[in-house]
Amino acid sequence: MRERPDYATYVTDRSPRLLKTAYLLCRDWGQAEDLLQTALVKAWRAWRRVGDDPDPYVYRILVNTHRSWAKRRWRGERPTAAPPDRHDPSDTIGAAEDKAMLWEALGRLPHGQRAAVVLRYFEDLSERQVAAILGCSVGTVKSQTSKALAKLRVDPGILAGSQQGRE
Numbered sequence: 001m002r003e004r005p006d007y008a009t010y011v012t013d014r015s016p017r018l019l020k021t022a023y024l025l026c027r028d029w030g031q032a033e034d035l036l037q038t039a040l041v042k043a044w045r046a047w048r049r050v051g052d053d054p055d056p057y058v059y060r061i062l063v064n065t066h067r068s069w070a071k072r073r074w075r076g077e078r079p080t081a082a083p084p085d086r087h088d089p090s091d092t093i094g095a096a097e098d099k100a101m102l103w104e105a106l107g108r109l110p111h112g113q114r115a116a117v118v119l120r121y122f123e124d125l126s127e128r129q130v131a132a133i134l135g136c137s138v139g140t141v142k143s144q145t146s147k148a149l150a151k152l153r154v155d156p157g158i159l160a161g162s163q164q165g166r167e
Contacts, residue, residue, distance in 0.1 A: 113148035
């Protein structure tokens with residue numbers, strides 16, 4: 001059994017990955033930074049109670065905080081210009097256009113489906129780990145992931161982009 005890292009070490013080591021997860025959940029870098037900061041403050045308050053592996057606990061805080069923010073935030077504003085892409089050498093998704101289409105399509109998914117896809121495929125967690133983080137059964141994770149992937153396969157933005165690539 002591995003020993004839980006101290007809080008400062010955990011934050012230093014995991015913040016880049018957690019920020020990416022937060023961004024995938026909310027699709028806005030500024031909001032992702034706020035989400036991560038809020039999650040880390042909540043984790044700090046409970047750090048003595050967190051087990052040897054703090055990742056599931058922090059992922060759950062991220063998902064739950066994002067969900068509660070999405071329920072109460074006003075959605076009347078729409079950004080008019082696309083945010084600049086940040087080059088990440090470890091990013092394996094592909095070209096900027098493909099990433100933009102994927103981010104937009106992820107944003108059209110319901111929050112539960114988006115959280116399941118982000119944790120399952122972008123964080124590479126098992127179905128059991130995702131279920132523990134989301135507080136649901138493994139079957140729910142499977143169905144949410146399946147429904148999300150089905151929606152992504154027929155997403156108009158992705159279909160339009162794939163049609164342009166064939167021409």
